Amino acid sequence: MKFVTFLTENSAKQESDLILSTYELSKHGLFSLKDGLKLALDKNIKVILEWDILVTEDEFSLIDEVFSTLDFSQISAIRVQDVGALQYVLTKTELPIQLILESGNRNLIGIKKWISLVGNRLERIILSPELDMNELEEIKKEVSVPVEILIFGKILLFYSPRKLLTPQFGEREEEVLKVQGKSEESPHRGFSLHENRHGTLMYNPKDLNLFSYLNEIEQMGIEYCRIDNRDFSSELSHYFNSNDFEALIEHYPKTLIKGFFHKNKTDVLFKKLKNQKLLIKDQSYVGNIVNVIKNKQIAIQLANKTRALIPGDELVLLTPEGKRKEFTVSEIQNISGTPVEKTTDEELVLIPYPANLSIKTAVYWKDSFKD
Amino acid sequence: MMRSVPELLAPAGSLEKLKMAINYGADAVYLGGQKYGLRSAADNFTSWELKEAVEFAHARSALVYVVLNSFLHDQDFSGIESFIRELEDYGVDAVIVSDLGMVSLISSLSSISIHLSTQASCLSSYGAEFWKKMGITRVILGREASIEEAKKIKEKTGLEVEMFIHGSMCMSYSGHCVISNYTQGRDSNRGGCAHSCRFEYTLTSEKDNQTVTATTFMSSKDLEGVALIPQFAEAGIDSIKVEGRMKSIHYAGAVPKVYSQALKEYHDHKEIDLDFIKWADRELSKISHRSYHDGNLVSKAGEKSIFSERENEESDYVIVGQVLEIAEQKYLAIQVRTGFKLGDNLEIVSFSSRENLEFQVNEICDLQKNLCDKANPGTVVLIPWLANVERFNLIRMRKKA
Ligand code: SF4
Numbered sequence: 001m002k003f004v005t006f007l008t009e010n011s012a013k014q015e016s017d018l019i020l021s022t023y024e025l026s027k028h029g030l031f032s033l034k035d036g037l038k039l040a041l042d043k044n045i046k047v048i049l050e051w052d053i054l055v056t057e058d059e060f061s062l063i064d065e066v067f068s069t070l071d072f073s074q075i076s077a078i079r080v081q082d083v084g085a086l087q088y089v090l091t092k093t094e095l096p097i098q099l100i101l102e103s104g105n106r107n108l109i110g111i112k113k114w115i116s117l118v119g120n121r122l123e124r125i126i127l128s129p130e131l132d133m134n135e136l137e138e139i140k141k142e143v144s145v146p147v148e149i150l151i152f153g154k155i156l157l158f159y160s161p162r163k164l165l166t167p168q169f170g171e172r173e174e175e176v177l178k179v180q181g182k183s184e185e186s187p188h189r190g191f192s193l194h195e196n197r198h199g200t201l202m203y204n205p206k207d208l209n210l211f212s213y214l215n216e217i218e219q220m221g222i223e224y225c226r227i228d229n230r231d232f233s234s235e236l237s238h239y240f241n242s243n244d245f246e247a248l249i250e251h252y253p254k255t256l257i258k259g260f261f262h263k264n265k266t267d268v269l270f271k272k273l274k275n276q277k278l279l280i281k282d283q284s285y286v287g288n289i290v291n292v293i294k295n296k297q298i299a300i301q302l303a304n305k306t307r308a309l310i311p312g313d314e315l316v317l318l319t320p321e322g323k324r325k326e327f328t329v330s331e332i333q334n335i336s337g338t339p340v341e342k343t344t345d346e347e348l349v350l351i352p353y354p355a356n357l358s359i360k361t362a363v364y365w366k367d368s369f370k371d
Numbered sequence: 372m373m374r375s376v377p378e379l380l381a382p383a384g385s386l387e388k389l390k391m392a393i394n395y396g397a398d399a400v401y402l403g404g405q406k407y408g409l410r411s412a413a414d415n416f417t418s419w420e421l422k423e424a425v426e427f428a429h430a431r432s433a434l435v436y437v438v439l440n441s442f443l444h445d446q447d448f449s450g451i452e453s454f455i456r457e458l459e460d461y462g463v464d465a466v467i468v469s470d471l472g473m474v475s476l477i478s479s480l481s482s483i484s485i486h487l488s489t490q491a492s493c494l495s496s497y498g499a500e501f502w503k504k505m506g507i508t509r510v511i512l513g514r515e516a517s518i519e520e521a522k523k524i525k526e527k528t529g530l531e532v533e534m535f536i537h538g539s540m541c542m543s544y545s546g547h548c549v550i551s552n553y554t555q556g557r558d559s560n561r562g563g564c565a566h567s568c569r570f571e572y573t574l575t576s577e578k579d580n581q582t583v584t585a586t587t588f589m590s591s592k593d594l595e596g597v598a599l600i601p602q603f604a605e606a607g608i609d610s611i612k613v614e615g616r617m618k619s620i621h622y623a624g625a626v627p628k629v630y631s632q633a634l635k636e637y638h639d640h641k642e643i644d645l646d647f648i649k650w651a652d653r654e655l656s657k658i659s660h661r662s663y664h665d666g667n668l669v670s671k672a673g674e675k676s677i678f679s680e681r682e683n684e685e686s687d688y689v690i691v692g693q694v695l696e697i698a699e700q701k702y703l704a705i706q707v708r709t710g711f712k713l714g715d716n717l718e719i720v721s722f723s724s725r726e727n728l729e730f731q732v733n734e735i736c737d738l739q740k741n742l743c744d745k746a747n748p749g750t751v752v753l754i755p756w757l758a759n760v761e762r763f764n765l766i767r768m769r770k771k772a
Contacts (some may be wrong), residue, residue, distance in 0.1 A: 057524055058517075084496075104469065115476075164677065166718050169581060334648060348695045350738060
């Protein structure tokens with residue numbers, strides 16, 4: 001297993017792949033492309049060029065400019081996220097490709113497809129922090145292409161092309177406008193916000209730390225662990241460069257979390273938001289009660305055109321609270337008060353008041369109702 | 372199918388809303404099943420409702436697209452094979468997908484058309500070309516693309532191109548926001564977005580500690596593009612889409628009405644004149660909305676696209692209810708959502724005519740024909756019959772001060 005870090009002034013040439021993040025092509029660039037490549041040259045190292053911004057049709061002319069002057073001899077590979085960028089790199093360069101699958105791409109079937117589509121120029125895939133350890137293990141068992149995950153550093157929450165901070169703070173000279181945000185409506189404080197030429201980024205107040213899982217990650221066979229060192233002070237860089245992870249964590253200025261690595265349960269909560277009882281809509285569904293005149297009549301808006309309601313039908317009523325009642329229709333009238341022997345599609349009908357009921361109660365034929 | 376104007380694609384958050392959208396002029400609707408789509412809190416369709424939906428739509432020459440655009444984890448795929456077969460059996464016209472896994476699975480199981488969801492943030496002909504190789508027949512461009520860019524994408528790839536024209540906007544690139552995942556434990560890309568971008572924030576610049584309080588700096592105004600219909604049509608855009616499966620029944624009907632009238636206007640006159648735009652503005656202002664903006668459709672969305680108000684939507688009108696039943700020459704049965712009383716002025720929103728029917732309520736009866744002086748929400752009442760009113764027409768009134 002190897003560490004992957006970003007090229008910084010403090011980067012040491014060690015057992016680490018170095019990513020060059022630039023103002024031109026990265027969401028969170030550290031250098032201009034020219035300065036970054038010069039730094040790499042000075043350090044006598046090759047870098048992985050990061051292109052993780054999304055690009056619209058017209059913006060590709062800027063990309064053409066960047067690539068027309070690019071010194072490829074300094075670059076060992078290119079990593080891309082936008083599918084347009086992938087297609088561009090596939091057709092316009094011969095560089096090995098590292099594919100960033102961090103947004104979406106949370107299933108094996110899709111990941112395998114990406115691998116087969118990019119073919120032999122794909123040298124690495126970068127998987128999402130949304131995948132938990134079980135999912136990562138399953139994926140790693142099935143794919144032979146080397147896999148990278150983020151194990152330490154900032155967690156990107158939000159990426160917008162719009163400049164959201166300068167309207168608040170005015171135009172600034174610096175390449176990146178950095179702001180701290182908090183909201184009374186969120187229990188979380190200290191969102192880090194960056195605005196640069198590509199738009200606005202928002203980071204989680206707490207950073208990711210999976211150093212305590214390094215053994216598990218190694219056992220899974222994951223080849224590359226990324227440490228986002230772009231905001232490291234020289235002190236933190238020193239701890240990292242000397243493999244003193246304990247000191248790195250101890251002196252780290254932000255709270256650290258394990259993210260979803262242990263278990264991703266982000267689909268559990270919202271499934272409970274729905275009233276499962278109200279989901280029963282099948283061939284047994286008659287319609288909904290839309291009006292109640294106590295002790296006299298209820299009105300049902302019929303909603304099933306495959307079957308007519310007739311006097312004598314046995315019905316099940318499910319109240320919005322999920323309570324079940326049963327009754328038999330003795331008589332049906334239309335809104336003019338005329339008796340109806342057999343209803344037609346989507347009619348509004350009146351039937352005698354069966355019990356204490358409220359509107360929005362769903363009505364079903366008992367003979368086909370499955371609770 | 373070659374069309375002289377784009378298809379109008381409207382949201383259908385429920386069977387009731389689907390019928391509303393089609394009755395008010397949508398050429399196609401998109402909806403979600405019980406699983407695999409993004410709007411977990413919407414009244415998503417059961418199998419039985421889906422079948423009903425397709426039959427209703429096809430009987431009126433409208434198309435039905437089913438949304439399967441969650442970012443699925445492996446365990447989320449369970450049951451997908453039988454669901455896809457069901458969609459084919461029912462005659463669903465296309466599925467909307469964002470995930471390559473889902474695309475490849477569907478292509479291997481079925482010949483149903485696949486539209487690439489905006490969630491995939493496809494923004495260029497390079498990207499579209501790639502997805503075309505995957506068998507995608509239509510690309511729903513990210514909301515960051517302009518009409519001019521969409522035109523180029525269509526010309527270069529030959530794919531059908533769909534663009535959003537109306538509704539709420541994510542401030543982030545679609546699919547690139549996981550705020551809810553980390554702050555609320557709800558996956559925004561599986562339907563759990565908590566709309567954190569609409570919150571008020573206090574911001575402090577790191578450089579000089581300048582502080583801005585109570586700002587909705589990351590909330591977007593709503594998209595609105597009636598005046599741009601000619602550009603969409605001339606660019607050859609295949610489909611214009613209204614956002615909002617979670618929106619109200621009023622929105623479900625009244626927004627498609629405005630856009631279908633706009634497309635008709637363009638079709639008939641090859642332009643949308645100022646009078647029409649004024650009418651459309653008036654109509655759209657009656658429906659709950661944030662301030663409108665044209666997003667990135669013409670140029671990059673800038674400062675003016677930010678909705679700098681607290682999360683309260685504006686509208687001049689309130690939905691009173693809908694016509695449930697008509698007893699010819701006698702009564703209209705109204706399902707009441709907002710109460711009204713004798714003497715109130717109501718407006719019945721016509722399905723096909725630009726002009727709506729305005730009238731004053733001079734009689735209200737309950738279903739037992741007892742005279743009443745007001746209609747309470749949650750009831751069905753009878754009012755005297757009016758000509759040119761159709762079942763399921765929406766009824767609204769100006770908000771009282
Ligand atoms: S929080 Fe806002 S930007 Fe993020 S997914 Fe939800 S609506 Fe979109």
